[in-house]
Amino acid sequence: MPYRIEWGGNVLFFPSSGKCFTLSPMSARYIPNTPKALEVILWIASARPGIDVYHVVKCAYYGDKRHLNMYGRPIAGDWYEADQYGPLGKCIYGLLRGNPQELLALESNGKVPFAVREGDHSVIAERDANKRLLSESDIAALKWALSTYGDMSFDELLELSHEEEAYQKAEGGRMRYEDMLDHTPDRDERARELAENARYAVL
Numbered sequence: 001m002p003y004r005i006e007w008g009g010n011v012l013f014f015p016s017s018g019k020c021f022t023l024s025p026m027s028a029r030y031i032p033n034t035p036k037a038l039e040v041i042l043w044i045a046s047a048r049p050g051i052d053v054y055h056v057v058k059c060a061y062y063g064d065k066r067h068l069n070m071y072g073r074p075i076a077g078d079w080y081e082a083d084q085y086g087p088l089g090k091c092i093y094g095l096l097r098g099n100p101q102e103l104l105a106l107e108s109n110g111k112v113p114f115a116v117r118e119g120d121h122s123v124i125a126e127r128d129a130n131k132r133l134l135s136e137s138d139i140a141a142l143k144w145a146l147s148t149y150g151d152m153s154f155d156e157l158l159e160l161s162h163e164e165e166a167y168q169k170a171e172g173g174r175m176r177y178e179d180m181l182d183h184t185p186d187r188d189e190r191a192r193e194l195a196e197n198a199r200y201a202v203l
Helices: 034-047 053-071 090-096 100-106 136-149 154-162 165-170 187-200
Strands: 003-007 010-014 021-023 080-083 086-089 114-116 123-125
Touching: 034 053, 034 090, 034 100, 034 114, 034 123, 034 136, 053 086, 053 090, 053 136, 053 154, 080 165, 086 090, 086 154, 086 165, 090 100, 154 165
Parallel strands: none
Antiparallel strands: 003 010, 010 021, 080 086, 114 123
């Protein structure tokens, strides 16, 4: 049976598997903005016709990380998991795979304005992104991510994303936004601000 103890300011969680994980007592927790996540998918798919699911997911991650470091907030507040293929945004990926929970959050009756083609898993946008839901800074971060990572091969992107500090620290679990921050002199202060203010963020 799982149990937990507090020690040294951290919480040590011992699941039934016998593994030990150290959890921060303060960690930024955003409420994912599912409608905005949908527009992220549409923007990327429209800007790069034929882009596949893997590259959409990774460009969304790097766009989030870029925006976080430049403006102090992510784009859509996705929950990132350290998946075997690299950082995985649960909301973005859930929409791409037709996850019922994400579709309910859209109130879309099970319909989304894009298709994932069988075979090459390319994402086909059926309309342009609604730019009223994406700020200029959101789009700028996505443009940067797409131009930087959109042309990388699967293997290149896999290897690079596995080197992410947040990915490695998560050890197969949920990634922390604080660990996505660049190493600047004020990193600790910025991390505290993220943890304190994330719940109030309007994305």
